[in-house]
Amino acid sequence: MSLRGFSTINFWADDVSAAAAWYQEFLGFEAYFQRPGPDGNLAYAEFRIGDYQNELGIIDSRFRPPAAAEPGGAVMHWHVDDLEATVDRLISMGATEYQPITAHGEAGFITASVIDPFGNVLGVMNNPHYLDVLASFKQK
Incomplete structure (x- = not known):
């Protein structure tokens, strides 16, 4: 078994709607997939990007792993x-x-x-x- 290629990268945001709008403006197109959370607010938005349609997912910070609270790492x-x-x-x-x-x-x-x-x-x-x-x- 080996790594086959980049699939999805997830980013976190307290306000997924605002983050999705920001990335929409930067990328020039809308997220192709959106899902509301239990409260009805947008909890996940996903964009397909580039030559291989790699995925950028924006997830509500409420679902962030505890160690991912600060920028860093890879x-x-x-x-x-x-x-x-x-x-x-x-x-x-x-x-x-x-x-x-x-x-x-x-x-x-x-x-x-x-x-x-x-x-x-x-x-x-x-x-x-x-x-x-x-x-x-x-x-x-």
């Missing part, structure tokens, strides 16, 4: 075509810098991350490997 990076413009847009929308734009060696890997207005770490990067893999799938 950072999952989304490939973007224009890293600087993406980071600038995120910050203009109220995100705060978590890790600045950083080049990693000479291979073209460049990363950055922000904390969204709901306390989640959102990583973005230029990743030549991602583009190579995508091109290889399109050639088949």
